[in-house]
Amino acid sequence: MIYYIFLLILSVFLIVLQSMITDVIFSSCFIFEMSLVVVIYTGFHLDFIKGTALAFLIGLLMDCVGGSVLGVYAFIYILTFWTSFFVSDLLDTEKTHVVIFYSFFCVLLKNIMLNTFYYMVYNINLFLRTYDIIFTQALVIGLVAPLIFFLMERAGIFLYEN
Amino acid sequence: MFLLRKYKMIIFVMIILIASLIMIVYNLKYDTGKNFLRKIALETVAPVYGVLSSSIRSVQDAWTRYILLVGIQEENRNLKKKINELKAVLVSYQEGYQEAQRLKKLLAITDHDPYRFVTAKVIGREQAALSRTVLINKGLSDGLKNGMPVIAYPGLIGRLVDVSWHVSRVLLFVDENSNIAAIVQRNRTQGIISGAGSQGMILKYISKTQDVQTGDIIISSGMGGVFPKGWLIGQVINVDRQNAGLFLKIKVAPFVDFAKLEELLILSSEETADK
Numbered sequence: 001m002i003y004y005i006f007l008l009i010l011s012v013f014l015i016v017l018q019s020m021i022t023d024v025i026f027s028s029c030f031i032f033e034m035s036l037v038v039v040i041y042t043g044f045h046l047d048f049i050k051g052t053a054l055a056f057l058i059g060l061l062m063d064c065v066g067g068s069v070l071g072v073y074a075f076i077y078i079l080t081f082w083t084s085f086f087v088s089d090l091l092d093t094e095k096t097h098v099v100i101f102y103s104f105f106c107v108l109l110k111n112i113m114l115n116t117f118y119y120m121v122y123n124i125n126l127f128l129r130t131y132d133i134i135f136t137q138a139l140v141i142g143l144v145a146p147l148i149f150f151l152m153e154r155a156g157i158f159l160y161e162n
Numbered sequence: 163m164f165l166l167r168k169y170k171m172i173i174f175v176m177i178i179l180i181a182s183l184i185m186i187v188y189n190l191k192y193d194t195g196k197n198f199l200r201k202i203a204l205e206t207v208a209p210v211y212g213v214l215s216s217s218i219r220s221v222q223d224a225w226t227r228y229i230l231l232v233g234i235q236e237e238n239r240n241l242k243k244k245i246n247e248l249k250a251v252l253v254s255y256q257e258g259y260q261e262a263q264r265l266k267k268l269l270a271i272t273d274h275d276p277y278r279f280v281t282a283k284v285i286g287r288e289q290a291a292l293s294r295t296v297l298i299n300k301g302l303s304d305g306l307k308n309g310m311p312v313i314a315y316p317g318l319i320g321r322l323v324d325v326s327w328h329v330s331r332v333l334l335f336v337d338e339n340s341n342i343a344a345i346v347q348r349n350r351t352q353g354i355i356s357g358a359g360s361q362g363m364i365l366k367y368i369s370k371t372q373d374v375q376t377g378d379i380i381i382s383s384g385m386g387g388v389f390p391k392g393w394l395i396g397q398v399i400n401v402d403r404q405n406a407g408l409f410l411k412i413k414v415a416p417f418v419d420f421a422k423l424e425e426l427l428i429l430s431s432e433e434t435a436d437k
Binding site: 073121 | 211
């Protein structure tokens with residue numbers, strides 16, 4: 001139970017920090033989606049149920065804070081987690097370039113799913129208008145992903161030791 | 163129970179998926195902006211957001227202030243540079259204005275007197291003699307000769323002693339080697355003005371019976387043919403009648419500050435410029 005409470009607090013901090021970085025560094029050009037990288041990391045390292053719970057929680061918070069349709073991010077994050085979870089057996093997830101490329105494709109995929117959803121529901125094709133932003137976002141997050149992985153590892157070691 | 167344990171993961175996955183889908187569908191159909199879950203999440207996030215936001219803002223403000231200070235410093239440097247440039251311009255203007263004023267006075271002299279003048283600039287002073295001779299930038303090539311009287315507003319100041327091709331030396335009245343025949347304007351008493359260095363000038367050979375007072379104007383007498391008659395030389399500042407000699411000891415102050423001489427007129431001949 002403590003684990004899930006801790007997850008909740010961690011998720012809140014993560015979402016807020018992500019919003020801050022987006023606002024300060026990237027001037028809200030695109031969302032610096034660290035949360036997605038965290039979900040990928042948990043997919044590679046955490047067990048299925050805990051990871052799914054975390055992905056669901058972070059996604060739900062993203063929905064609530066970001067103002068999107070409630071459940072969309074939660075659904076996409078869960079799918080991302082599951083994909084990462086099953087792919088982790090096939091890929092060498094310790095290698096930096098694997099992390100970079102996988103994160104890059106996950107961000108792209110997430111955006112494609114999100115845009116498809118909006119297209120299906122509201123008949124809005126955001127992809128054509130925002131493909132350059134999406135690509136930049138995927139590139140930036142892909143490149144930063146190894147650093148976030150490293151920080152997550154350090155945080156995991158710190159928590160385990162204490 | 164066995165089934166529940168066996169298919170725990172599948173059941174979990176199904177629950178999560180169904181929950182997500184239900185949320186999506188419910189929100190799409192009935193979202194009125196009053197979602198309770200969203201409110202709870204926002205209420206939870208807001209304090210954390212506030213704390214992080216204020217700390218980031220303080221860092222951001224500090225950075226902005228730093229950038230601003232750097233900008234101000236740069237601006238300050240540019241403004242100081244500009245001030246110095248403008249000061250230099252102002253000084254040159256003031257210099258020009260003062261030169262114009264001096265030349266105007268000299269021109270007033272040349273306009274009213276029937277002489278031919280050569281204008282010259284002071285280019286040097288003999289430091290050892292404490293400004294008792296000055297160098298000017300005109301010489302033989304400009305028609306100057308030894309002994310020519312030199313004038314600065316408002317009167318005579320000396321004569322040429324060494325005339326080179328393009329440079330001349332002016333012996334000032336305050337030089338101890340300088341002697342010039344003069345008269346007291348008020349009572350036409352004649353005497354000799356001698357240089358006394360830093361003391362100014364002394365009017366010599368005036369008998370004690372003569373009425374010479376402080377404030378009397380001394381002008382050139384025209385005797386000797388070097389200096390024209392009636393030009394201002396100085397003013398009596400002290401008359402000593404108590405000395406043991408036969409003559410009065412009269413101190414005369416020149417009208418011109420010899421230390422500030424810049425432009426001079428040399429009286430080259432008695433012919434007018436118009437002739």
